[in-house]
Amino acid sequence: MPATALRCRICETEFPLDPVGVCSRCFGPLEPIYAADRTVTRAEIEAGPPNIWRYAPLLPVAPPAEARLAPGNTPLVSAPRLASAVGVGELLLKLDTANPTHSFKDRVVAVACAKALELGYTTLACSSTGNLANAVAARAAAEGIESAVLVPADLEPEKLIATAVYGGTIFAVNGTYDDCSRLSVELSFELDWAFVNVELRAYYAEGSKTLAFEIAEQLGWELPDAVVAPIASGAMYSKVHQGFGELLQLGLVEGARPRIFGGQAEGCAPVARAFADGAKVKPVRPNTIARSIAIGSPADGDLAVATAIASGGTIRAVPEEEIPENIKLLAETTGVFGETAPATALGALREAVRRGELGENDRVVLLVTGDGLKTPALVADTFEPVLVEPDADLILERLGVHV
Numbered sequence: 001m002p003a004t005a006l007r008c009r010i011c012e013t014e015f016p017l018d019p020v021g022v023c024s025r026c027f028g029p030l031e032p033i034y035a036a037d038r039t040v041t042r043a044e045i046e047a048g049p050p051n052i053w054r055y056a057p058l059l060p061v062a063p064p065a066e067a068r069l070a071p072g073n074t075p076l077v078s079a080p081r082l083a084s085a086v087g088v089g090e091l092l093l094k095l096d097t098a099n100p101t102h103s104f105k106d107r108v109v110a111v112a113c114a115k116a117l118e119l120g121y122t123t124l125a126c127s128s129t130g131n132l133a134n135a136v137a138a139r140a141a142a143e144g145i146e147s148a149v150l151v152p153a154d155l156e157p158e159k160l161i162a163t164a165v166y167g168g169t170i171f172a173v174n175g176t177y178d179d180c181s182r183l184s185v186e187l188s189f190e191l192d193w194a195f196v197n198v199e200l201r202a203y204y205a206e207g208s209k210t211l212a213f214e215i216a217e218q219l220g221w222e223l224p225d226a227v228v229a230p231i232a233s234g235a236m237y238s239k240v241h242q243g244f245g246e247l248l249q250l251g252l253v254e255g256a257r258p259r260i261f262g263g264q265a266e267g268c269a270p271v272a273r274a275f276a277d278g279a280k281v282k283p284v285r286p287n288t289i290a291r292s293i294a295i296g297s298p299a300d301g302d303l304a305v306a307t308a309i310a311s312g313g314t315i316r317a318v319p320e321e322e323i324p325e326n327i328k329l330l331a332e333t334t335g336v337f338g339e340t341a342p343a344t345a346l347g348a349l350r351e352a353v354r355r356g357e358l359g360e361n362d363r364v365v366l367l368v369t370g371d372g373l374k375t376p377a378l379v380a381d382t383f384e385p386v387l388v389e390p391d392a393d394l395i396l397e398r399l400g401v402h403v
């Protein structure tokens with residue numbers, strides 16, 4: 001296991017690899033650090049299992065003895081019709097809808113749960129905008145432990161049911177995600193539950209690096225020019241950038257670090273606003289149809305802004321009305337039904353092209369982080385069937401085909 005300690009991103013104090021969410025000196029966020037002399041080869045990775053655990057030498061936890069319902073190895077597919085609709089040279093979709101609960105959250109939860117099991121926890125918990133709750137409840141069911149999740153009570157019913165089915169406890173909170181998040185911090189002091197995004201956050205967040213590792217490996221150990229991601233807390237966006245950096249550092253790939261572009265929905269865009277203003281993130285009260293990324297007080301918002309600047313990318317707010325349009329555009333041009341979060345990322349991509357930041361010379365990866373089947377109401381207006389009697393002649397007549 002190559003991680004050696006947790007380190008505060010602000011004051012750099014180091015802590016043992018315990019379940020601690022923030023620095024006890026300055027309340028800064030913690031990140032695992034790894035042995036300076038760690039090495040890993042492409043051959044070692046390629047000999048690993050066909051899931052995220054092939055990157056175990058780059059993760060802060062030992063892989064599970066028996067990988068159950070392992071996420072990762074999701075398809076990276078070419079989308080030439082969407083590439084020309086949008087105006088970039090090459091566009092690839094990273095289909096994280098292919099994970100066990102149809103979002104990238106299975107990656108982060110698998111890593112956090114491995115740590116929780118190592119520490120002997122028997123309840124996996126989280127606060128969630130929906131997808132994380134799905135992933136926590138399913139992971140707990142797969143491992144045979146309990147789960148408890150805190151979600152806003154008014155989430156899309158599909159997301160609530162897709163969590164309930166696994167049998168854990170759902171606390172439907174009469175409030176926003178940010179209320180759920182505050183409750184989870186308070187409860188984490190009282191309960192011996194493993195809150196994946198509180199005291200296990202340092203381990204959890206590392207799981208998103210596997211998106212970067214997989215993209216590079218799937219491109220034959222090459223880097224794309226740019227990656228476009230949706231942003232809620234900002235953790236995944238920032239970790240994808242770090243993941244590419246580590247591959248370069250370890251000599252597993254060569255070339256320039258990809259530029260990372262981020263999208264937020266206009267109705268909850270504290271990170272995009274901070275990027276535009278060159279300021280610190282100021283919390284907002286979310287009012288957006290993109291519920292999965294409706295975090296008003298994003299834990300890694302400032303890190304995401306710093307990541308955009310360091311990588312040469314941008315973070316933009318996408319108009320609310322463009323989000324359902326983008327769900328349809330993605331579906332109609334690629335056959336992929338994404339949810340609001342990837343549709344928001346697609347909005348950021350389109351905006352980057354309009355501003356000349358991306359174009360015909362770029363090979364771009366769009367992260368399809370969640371599945372449209374969990375948010376179907378937003379595109380219900382596409383359902384305009386031709387109502388017919390069960391009679392072929394009537395259908396032919398309607399089509400103007402005379403036999």
Ligand SMILES: Cc1ncc(COP(=O)(O)O)c(C=O)c1O
Nearest residue numbers: 131232233234235236341369370
């Ligand atoms: C589908 C989807 N994409 C992207 C995100 C953003 O992740 P992060 O909070 O790491 O920014 C989320 C967060 O819930 C999500 O559900």
Ligand SMILES: [Zn+2]
Nearest residue numbers: 008011023026
């Ligand atoms: Zn600190």
